[in-house]
Amino acid sequence: MGPAVLPTSSAPAASSAGYRGRFAPSPTGDLHAGSLLAAFGSWLLAHAAGGEWWVRIEDVDGPREVAGAADRQLAALAAFGLASDAPVVRQSGRDVIYQRALDQLLADGRAFTCHCSRTDLVATGGIHRHCVASATRPDPAIRLRVDEGTRIDFIDGIQGPQSQDVAIEVGDFVLKRADGCWAYQLAVVVDDADQGITDVVRGADLLDSTPRQILLQRALRLPTPRYAHLPLVLDPEGRKLSKSDAAQPVNPGDPLPALRRAWAALGQAAHALAGATRVADLLVAARTSFQPDRIPRGVAPPPALHNRDFTIPD
Ligand code: GLU
Numbered sequence: 001m002g003p004a005v006l007p008t009s010s011a012p013a014a015s016s017a018g019y020r021g022r023f024a025p026s027p028t029g030d031l032h033a034g035s036l037l038a039a040f041g042s043w044l045l046a047h048a049a050g051g052e053w054w055v056r057i058e059d060v061d062g063p064r065e066v067a068g069a070a071d072r073q074l075a076a077l078a079a080f081g082l083a084s085d086a087p088v089v090r091q092s093g094r095d096v097i098y099q100r101a102l103d104q105l106l107a108d109g110r111a112f113t114c115h116c117s118r119t120d121l122v123a124t125g126g127i128h129r130h131c132v133a134s135a136t137r138p139d140p141a142i143r144l145r146v147d148e149g150t151r152i153d154f155i156d157g158i159q160g161p162q163s164q165d166v167a168i169e170v171g172d173f174v175l176k177r178a179d180g181c182w183a184y185q186l187a188v189v190v191d192d193a194d195q196g197i198t199d200v201v202r203g204a205d206l207l208d209s210t211p212r213q214i215l216l217q218r219a220l221r222l223p224t225p226r227y228a229h230l231p232l233v234l235d236p237e238g239r240k241l242s243k244s245d246a247a248q249p250v251n252p253g254d255p256l257p258a259l260r261r262a263w264a265a266l267g268q269a270a271h272a273l274a275g276a277t278r279v280a281d282l283l284v285a286a287r288t289s290f291q292p293d294r295i296p297r298g299v300a301p302p303p304a305l306h307n308r309d310f311t312i313p314d
Helices: 033-048 069-079 095-107 119-124 184-194 204-219 255-265 279-289
Strands: 020-023 052-057 111-114 141-144 151-156 160-165 173-176 199-203 226-230
Touching: 020 033, 020 199, 033 052, 033 069, 033 199, 033 226, 033 255, 033 279, 052 069, 095 111, 095 141, 095 173, 095 184, 141 204, 151 204, 151 226, 160 204, 173 184, 184 204, 199 204, 204 226, 255 279
Parallel strands: 020 052, 199 226
Antiparallel strands: 111 141, 141 173, 151 160
16 A cells, blocks of 8 residues: 555645645547546545546547547546536647747757657667767757656655656656657646646656756746546456557546546445445545545556656657
8 A cells, every 4th residue: 555645745735725636638449448447536535635626638649649548538528427617628729839939948058859760779779868969850859858867766656756867767858759749748748837736646657758848947947737537447368558559548428437446546445335226426435535545655657658658750
């Protein structure tokens, strides 16, 4: 069992709101058990803190987007009774604020234009420490410079103390991709700050992205929210479920079983929801009996897809 979730803070809250959480799915497939766990877990923690819970669609990765998935994810959230406390924001309409952040990083000398291809970086295992491009390209990427010795430490509200040498483990990372798309790391940091998110609660597959996000917050002089990473939902063979693989979507037409499974994966007592026959009743019972300190720590997660830059052409 992990340490207490709520009071453990790695940094001051990011806005005047006491607690503002969020769920930020990428529309790369239908809602599945893992994303329902992140949605329900972040919703429960926000309500337990008397706070708000906002939904944001992270649709900056055009090549991986599945047509209609965002609308189906929102319809599924509605069927599961998980309502956003603010109008849903879509990242695809926010180029201007990402560009502003990128311009600031370029002007400050923190970001640089990079012509390296994936092939150029094979010798360093895909990690960029300095440019080794064999040729210039018309469509260079923009990266954040990560100086040698850059170590980020933070306390995760569920997984406990974390530490990463970002220069060695990640290297200079992409902010704007060679295909023109905004990188997840930049968009998520800009939006969490812009929306005054105080508490980021999400799946443990994103735990190792958090040091990059804290580094970017510091480079942009933005506040750092509290972070809590939920355990991963595994399939019967012990593999992580991902939106992009063959994971079965949860069935919005029959929401109670999936909510009960997510509740169990959050370490909560099954009997607390036993009597509920409607979603609304189940959510009331869940809010009443939710115990944050029962959430288990996750297994060692495989890195999320956001950590790999599939789109740098060779
Ligand atoms: N959009 C990301 C995903 O669907 C989650 C981002 C986040 O919660 O920070 O995996």
